[in-house]
Amino acid sequence: MAASEEASRPFAGLSDVSISEDIPVEGDISVPVGPSRRDDEFSTLDEPVKDTIMRDLRAVGNKFIHVLYPKRSSALLRDWDLWGPLLLCVTLALLLQGGAADHEDQGGPQFAEVFVIVWFGSIIITLNSKLLGGTISFFQSLCVLGYCIMPLTVAMVVCRIVLLVSSGVIIFAVRLVVVTASFGWSTFASTAFLADSQPPNRKALVVYPVFLFYFVIAWMILTYSP
């Protein structure tokens, strides 16, 4: 029952638990807390808030640039985040709201409606693409679909500005062109990311719901009347 034997076989010493006084108890009961030093390098709890915010903003901005120039890169997929989609969705919903809040008729959709359409639609498309055998994960897909709403948000801003000027037929034609272009851009951008994760013969099956989703949003933007 030497102490060394105890150390080599972990449970050897438990059969006789009493320790008589003449056997010296050796060993180090102290706890090595070495990893705390390594943790400080990885933990972001202690850095100034400005650093955290700047890092996140930079990540979001980086992804916006990837949406603007949709080439097949995996940056959007690798580190997904949902800040961008949330920001875009809230902006879009605020812009689309309150057009005719004082009339009985709803000249524009309410905030909740836009929110529900965007998020519920994204979830459905993600589930659909997963069920069709896609390799993309749930949140990655939400991230891509959310970021690709950006062209439509830009189109909404343009429409809003243009509607401040007047609301004739020519203005409608301009709005139609802008919204159609941004709709095409959104669909193209998101399929550039999503379609890669599908087997090649099923791309059309994944693209259709994305098309429908952006079509509904684009149509909401087009029929918005202040």
Place this chain on the structure above:
Amino acid sequence: MSSGSGSRNTEPWGSFDDNLIQGGGSAVIDMENMDDTSGSSFEDMGEMHQRMKEEEEVAAEAAATEDDVADDGEFLGMKGLKGQLGRQVADEVWQAGKRQASKAFNLYANIDILRPYFDVEPVQVRNRLIESLIPVRMINFPQKIAGELYGPLMLVFTLVAILLHGMKTSGTVIREGTLMGTAIGTCFGYWLGVSAFIYFLAYLVNAQITMLQMLSLLGYGLFGPCIVLLVTYNIHFHFLFYGLWLLLGGLSTLRMVAALLSRTVGQTPRLLLCGTMALLHMLFLLYLHFNYHTIVEGQNQKHRGRSLWFSCCRSGAVRSARRALSRWFLCLCSNNFALSVTMETSTKFRPMTELPDFHEHRDVVIEALPPIGSQQPGELTGNTCSQVGHMTPVSSC
């Protein structure tokens, strides 16, 4: 006492064989050898675990921990979360939580259950869409119904989008709810609810159809109505709508009816099942069109985009609902549509009078319908039916 004579230490902890072989005394471990201060087994386990971990990490941390030893000469783990025991406990709690969460997730949110129903090719979907408008005449042998959910689901969502468009252009105001909620509720409610109802009827009359096939059949049967609504929400001609309603709505209904007929035996079961299916499907298309119809004539109608249906639901009175329904049927009867829809259930589409039971039940049949000739056309304009069917600028509602 247990380990003194026990030379058969097969296990490191000294197996119970020692006590059992001894036999004479009790098999209970002698408590006087237990050290009171040994603590609970939890701490022993913790100590063992920690010791094993230490053996792994001792090489890496030997240099780093030299100067920490002096500071950490206190009792193991009593330093909060930074202590090794605390961290290990937190780690175990995290693992246990993660295991439970993933178990629950796999149980309830397992989408792999639905995966086989989405295993389609785009060509197949396209073919099935086109076939949904082509009735098959073979009704003596069960027709093949594809059991997939991708096409029906996409068609229901397309219908939701079209319905939303129709609601917006007709200026419908939904007081208690949102447009989106109503559209989704209507379409999904129809698809799931009517499928379940027809499946239930099929179960009663012992027809050979599964729930998946019923969902698939009805889902693809919404293709015709989708096209009809897409066209007629934008181009407002009544005759166009009635023509498309009969043509496309009728074709898709016929396809579904033929599929159901081929899987049912017996005249009465066939009548029941297919009659219900035809009625519900045709009436649904009618409802969708007229409920969200643009009021083109009569500016004062603009704010009354709310339909007859909603006003009845909101008032809550069953009698008014029944009155509204009967008025609605009256309108249809006055156009001679209801008769053809409800009576056209015979498989070979013979005229009504040739049905074997017609003359016996003639009185019942005619009694059930409101008498046609007794009401003058002038009476109809005074009620809300005109808003639905005739679009004359009457403000009474």
